[in-house]
Amino acid sequence: MDDEDEEDELDEVPGRLQTICPYCGGGGMVADPKLTIVGGSPRTVDNGRSCGHCKTVGHFPGIVPPL
Ligand SMILES: [Zn+2]
DSSP: OOOOOOOOOOTOOSSSSSSEEETTTTSSSEOOOOEEEETTEEEEEEOOEEEETTTTTTEEESSOOOO
């Protein structure tokens, strides 16, 4: 039994575990709707903003339990 460290090249299986950021869902950006007045009428503008939880990376190394 000496073939335990044999590594197959499987791209579908990551070599290390990562946790997707629950805030942005892995996109690194979160919704940030703002109510603004454009031309005298109220409108909702959502430019989004960078996720401060994961620093826009979208995931964390290892397993991070949900808060
Ligand atoms: Zn995030």
